Amino acid sequence: MIVYMKIRENVPIAELTTMRMGGFARYVVEITTVNDIVEAYKFADEKGLPTYILGGGSNTIGRDEGFDGVILLNKLRGIDVLGDDGETVTVQAMAGEKLDDLAAFTVERDLTGIEAMSAIPGTVGAAPVQNVGAYGQDIGAVLVSVEAFDTELRDFITLSVKELGFRYRRSILNSDMKKRFFVTAVTVRLRRGEIAGELYRSLQAYLDENGIADRRPATIRDAVIAVRAGKIPNPMKIASSGSFFKNVSVDEAEIDGLRAKFPNIPIYKIGESWEVAAGWLIEQTGLKGQLLHGMRVSDKAALILINESAGNYADLAAARAAIVAAVRDKFGLELEQEPEEI
Ligand SMILES: Cc1cc2nc3c(=O)[nH]c(=O)nc-3n(C[C@H](O)[C@H](O)[C@H](O)COP(=O)(O)OP(=O)(O)OC[C@H]3O[C@@H](n4cnc5c(N)ncnc54)[C@H](O)[C@@H]3O)c2cc1C
Missing domain, CATH: 3.90.78.10 (UDP-N-acetylenolpyruvoylglucosamine reductase, C-terminal domain)
Known part of the structure; x- marks a missing residue:
């Protein structure tokens, strides 16, 4: 089979990461299909080089010496509704989608569970790695499973939420089994309705100050985006x-x-x-x-x-x-x- 993968050589890591520093990566391979993953690991093996999985680069810092290896740059795309039982909706997103685009997709459908994670930079695939979260929600609370390429078995597998061992900013993907799995897709189950429980203090303060009483996903998403904009630097403008x-x-x-x-x-x-x-x-x-x-x-x-x-x-x-x-x-x-x- 002829495989067409986009491979670049000597790429500044600064261009791929939001901290914008670091030397050069020897190779960057763009992953646009799951088969590219298999080929990219083969390519790295043939060259005898280490690998690094990169999404949006918003939680990765480049060192001065650069990376004499192969970066697998995740560009897997697609978001689908897998099921709907009236009360909950199951959504699967490919790992190269932006987490914020997934939040927008679910908010448009009046689903609660990740609306408070709006505007977190980066990809869906990186979200389970450190169990991302903000304003009282985290991905581990709504995740059903992830699809992944297992670099040891050299096969595609499914990991359940239980197997991922989520804790604060932690999962097996950044601890015991770091670098073993390339997450290809993430499945979440979200509830129809409004965010439950007490809101994070700064979020509630924003709603009170603006006389907003409803807690629909779209309202919470807008509020989170506004609160973050006042406090958290936009990675497109500030490194x-x-x-x-x-x-x-x-x-x-x-x-x-x-x-x-x-x-x-x-x-x-x-x-x-x-x-x-x-x-x-x-x-x-x-x-x-x-x-x-x-x-x-x-x-x-x-x-x-x-x-x-x-x-x-x-x-x-x-x-x-x-x-x-x-x-x-x-x-x-x-x-x-x-x-x-x-
Ligand atoms: C301005 C700003 C605000 C932020 N706010 C928050 C916040 O509110 N809450 C929060 O939790 N985080 C926050 N972050 C951190 C960051 O957005 C998250 O950690 C995000 O999940 C990183 O996604 P990424 O695709 O950019 O990851 P990358 O930096 O590309 O990768 C991060 C790690 O995950 C691994 N990885 C990436 N993709 C995959 C994959 N498909 N399979 C397996 N491993 C993979 C990488 O190898 C690396 O170890 C913020 C960052 C910035 C710059």
């Missing part, structure tokens, strides 16, 4: 990877001690784990709004690092070290980076 640090997980036994020392420390229970808000920790060190080695600690959300004038990854590493040290010195807590590196 960042969104939240640069994860919230800090602490043991339940540590909580009383932390609260005794720092009475206002925000500690939340997310699923089974206890998380300290990393943005608050950084804010308390006085670094919010500061420019460190060309990296700006956002003055709107201290968790976000903006690549304002950093020449390279080394600058980012210096800025990161300064922030991590400041939080460690003040709180004895260790910040961990959220974005992956290539």
Whole structure:
């Protein structure tokens, strides 16, 4: 069989990632059909090179030395309704679709479950990797299964929500089985109706300020987009990877001690784990709004690092070290980076 895959050589990683830094990737293969995945891994094997799966590059940072390997750039497209039982609707999206386009698709059909994830950059396929979420919703809560190419079995398989082991910003796809699966499609089951439960504080505040009482998916989507626009840099205009640090997980036994020392420390229970808000920790060190080695600690959300004038990854590493040290010195807590590196 003749296979036509689009292969580019020596591509700047900066062009493929929203932090816009890093050296060159030796090869970039565009994946437009699932068969391209099989061929791309064969191509990498033949060349004896490592691989990296890339979607929108909004959670990936390029290092100065570049990547002497093959980037599989996911461009798999298509969104379909698989089933409708009157109350819930099952939707499958190919992994190269934008998560925000999937949110728009479901909101148009009055479905609740991912409307609060509107405007999160990146692809559907990356969403289960770190169990993306925002404003009280996360993908793990509505996901049924993912279709994937298993690079060990060299075959296409289905992984159920249970097998994916979702936790806060975590799944098997970024932990125990990191890099083993290329997610090709994601299936979610969404409810007809309105968002349930108490709304995230800033979202509720926006609705109150604007005298909006209804909680339909379209209303929540619009509100989330407006709230995010005031706070989170648009990756098309401003270089960042969104939240640069994860919230800090602490043991339940540590909580009383932390609260005794720092009475206002925000500690939340997310699923089974206890998380300290990393943005608050950084804010308390006085670094919010500061420019460190060309990296700006956002003055709107201290968790976000903006690549304002950093020449390279080394600058980012210096800025990161300064922030991590400041939080460690003040709180004895260790910040961990959220974005992956290539
Ligand atoms: C401005 C901004 C705001 C953000 N806000 C949020 C937010 O509110 N909530 C949140 O959770 N995240 C947020 N993020 C982070 C980011 O949008 C998400 O992590 C998103 O899922 C990344 O998608 P991507 O396609 O760009 O991933 P990429 O950066 O391309 O990839 C991320 C990781 O997933 C792996 N991967 C990608 N595609 C696949 C696949 N098909 N199969 C297997 N592995 C794959 C990659 O190898 C890599 O390890 C934000 C980022 C930015 C820049």
